[in-house]
Amino acid sequence: MPQNVELNIAQEPLSWLFRTLIFVVIGVFGSLLMKRLTHFRNLELKRIYTNELTQFPNLTKLKQDIEHIIQDNQDFTVLGFRITNLNSIRQNYGYDIGTKAMIQVLKMLDKYQPGKVYSIYGNEIILLLPNYKKKEALKIGRAYLDEISHSIYVDSYKIGFIMCASVLNYPDQIESSKDVFKKIEIILDRNKTTFKINDYDEALDEKNKQQAEIVADLLEAIQRDEFTLVYQPKIALSGKGIYEAEALVRWHHPVRGIVNPAIFIPIAEETGLIGEITKLVLKKVIQQGNIWKQKGYQIKTSINLSAKDFENKDILDYLKHIISDAAIDPSLLELEVTERAVIEKLDELIELFNELRKMHIKISIDDFGTGYNSFIHLLRIPMDHIKIDKSFIDHIEQEKYEIMIGNLIRMAHDMGIKVIAEGVENKMQYDILKRLNCDYIQGYYIQRPLTPNNLISFYEQNNKKSDY
Numbered sequence: 001m002p003q004n005v006e007l008n009i010a011q012e013p014l015s016w017l018f019r020t021l022i023f024v025v026i027g028v029f030g031s032l033l034m035k036r037l038t039h040f041r042n043l044e045l046k047r048i049y050t051n052e053l054t055q056f057p058n059l060t061k062l063k064q065d066i067e068h069i070i071q072d073n074q075d076f077t078v079l080g081f082r083i084t085n086l087n088s089i090r091q092n093y094g095y096d097i098g099t100k101a102m103i104q105v106l107k108m109l110d111k112y113q114p115g116k117v118y119s120i121y122g123n124e125i126i127l128l129l130p131n132y133k134k135k136e137a138l139k140i141g142r143a144y145l146d147e148i149s150h151s152i153y154v155d156s157y158k159i160g161f162i163m164c165a166s167v168l169n170y171p172d173q174i175e176s177s178k179d180v181f182k183k184i185e186i187i188l189d190r191n192k193t194t195f196k197i198n199d200y201d202e203a204l205d206e207k208n209k210q211q212a213e214i215v216a217d218l219l220e221a222i223q224r225d226e227f228t229l230v231y232q233p234k235i236a237l238s239g240k241g242i243y244e245a246e247a248l249v250r251w252h253h254p255v256r257g258i259v260n261p262a263i264f265i266p267i268a269e270e271t272g273l274i275g276e277i278t279k280l281v282l283k284k285v286i287q288q289g290n291i292w293k294q295k296g297y298q299i300k301t302s303i304n305l306s307a308k309d310f311e312n313k314d315i316l317d318y319l320k321h322i323i324s325d326a327a328i329d330p331s332l333l334e335l336e337v338t339e340r341a342v343i344e345k346l347d348e349l350i351e352l353f354n355e356l357r358k359m360h361i362k363i364s365i366d367d368f369g370t371g372y373n374s375f376i377h378l379l380r381i382p383m384d385h386i387k388i389d390k391s392f393i394d395h396i397e398q399e400k401y402e403i404m405i406g407n408l409i410r411m412a413h414d415m416g417i418k419v420i421a422e423g424v425e426n427k428m429q430y431d432i433l434k435r436l437n438c439d440y441i442q443g444y445y446i447q448r449p450l451t452p453n454n455l456i457s458f459y460e461q462n463n464k465k466s467d468y
Contacts, residue, residue, distance in 0.1 A: 054103050056110075056119035059181075062126055065116065066177040069130055070170065077137035078168045079127040079197070080184040081109070081144075085162040086123040093157050101154045105161065108147060112140050124188070134169040141165055141197050164188060165197040214267050217253060222276045226252050229284050230449035231301070233458060234420060234442040237434045241463030244300030244334065246442065247285050248449050249277065265306075274306045279318060285333070286326045288452050293328070297456060302334035302364060307341030310348070316355055323359070334362040334384070339369070342381060353382045364420065369408070379415075385440075386412055390423025393443075396432050406436045413437070 049061035057065075069076050083089075083105065090098030102123070109127055110117045118126040127144075129137050151160045166188050174180055221227065231245035251259040268274040285301050292299050309315055323330050335356065342349055342365060353363050364385040369392055388405060395401040409419045421433050424443030433441055450458055 051119040053099050054106055054119040056103075056106050056117055058118065059120040062118040062120060062128065063177040063181075065128060066180060069128075070176070074130055075133070076128060076130045076170050077132045077134050078170075078174070078180055078184065079115075079129070079137055079141045079144075080166040080168070080188060081125040081127070082164050082188045083123045083125075083161055084164060085160075089159060089161075093154075093159070097154055097157055097159075101152070101159050101161075104152060104154060105148060108152075109144055112144060115140065124184075126184070134167060134172075137169075138167060138197060141167060145197070167197050211267055214259075214264060215271050215273070217256070218264060218268060218271075218273050218277075221251060221253070222273065222280065225280065226254070227277065227280055227284075228252060229281065229288065230451060231455045232442060232449040233447050233455065233462075234302075234440045235446050235462075236440055237438055242299070242459050243440050244302055245450075245455055246302045246304075246336070247281060248304075249281050269306050269308045272308065274308045278303075278305060278309050278315075282319065283322055286322055286328050289328050289332055290326055291452070292456070295456070297459065298329075298332065299455070299459065300332045300334060302336050302362075304336045304366065307338070307344060310337075310341075310345060310352065316352060319356075319361070320359070329360075331360040331362070334364055336364045336366040336387070338367045339365050340367065346380065350380065350382060357382055357384075366422075383417060385418045385420055387420040387422050387442075388438075390443075393421050393423045393429055393433075396429055402432055402436070405433075405438075409436050409438055 049057055049064070051058040066076075066078075083102070086098060086102065089101055093101075102119075106117055106119055106125060109115075109125060112127065115127045115129045115132075118128065120126055127137075127140070129140070145163065145165060148161055148163055151158050153159070166184055168174055168180060168183055173183065228250050229247045230250055231247055233245050234243045235241065236243040249261060249265075251261070251264055253259050265274070265277075268277055281303060285303055289299070289301060305315075323333075337349075356363060362384040363382060364387055365381065365383050366387045367389045368386040369389050386408075388408065392401060392405060396405055405421075412419050418439040420440040420442060421429075421438050422442045424430055424433065424441045424445045426445055429443075430441065430445055447458060
């Protein structure tokens, strides 16, 4: 029997059993508690490192794994994939089917060992290949893309994927985990080729930085109104002088100087800033129209609209508002939209164009002939004018181009549509277009873009001239 050493007497049997029982209970509960704590810790780690929808390792886990590999001084290659039509799949088949399709795509990639698959963002996948050179990784990537290019079945639905891909290698192209994601995004954003793996290009990175700077400057330019307008005349070949002028936006940057529209307009479209620029242009055109009106001039003005402008549902209301406030005749306004933009959004734009024409605002289809099935779309699009693209005018001296342009002008006239030729740069082009009964021409042969005051001077000097 246990004894109390200090008192040198035997302990009571019940006291000894009770203490033993306490130790056993504490040990059991302690063990259970540790198991529960470990379980909860594992659940929390899974939540932190796993994509909730796909149950594959996520972006956080990928960053951790890459940092560990770099610390171990190992080479590795990263393959990035983006399912560009995932949103379309979810819209057509339902969100659940889209998620199941994504999981199936991940599982297909997971077969390519010893790589590890990560599900990052909504539609992007990363395959991390430790100790792999780029050449070896590309073989895996191409095999996977070949497999994924064939349709798969998800819950009896036949699903087809559109995918682009990118490749990066450490240490040649990567310095840290942050470097990976930045460069992967640059490649995928610029990669418009389906089922092709694009490599990183330093020039792309530099271009991306420049674009980021332009976006920041554009935001300030809109707030500070750094934009001005110049006007290029359109001449009536009937000998009646200036028909109208096209308003062209110019950006006067305080440091860069005049920024080419070919640089900042595509960036504005891509970032959604084009809508604000268009509103500034519309406002300036109407203000200038009122100034001319006060001086006794009624000059029609055309304004270029981007396809992105029509995604802004309030464009019609905005036009009504500024026209009403300025009390300007809406028939002095013409909106130019590229043929390609109209074709892409044909059904939704037909109704809008009809509303604009009810307001007596004219519609012109710009860059006509560069899209597909141009003549067929002529039958559906409500318009007043078409502008024959400069790429055709450049070759009008060739007989086949002259015949094609002549046929286009005759057909447009039969449908009650006037024709404008843009990019006219010499007298021979002018003479051929006049012979083909083209209605209006525009280009450097007539005049370069002018400031508002210089346009008035040109108007006064040339509006009664019958030839150039």
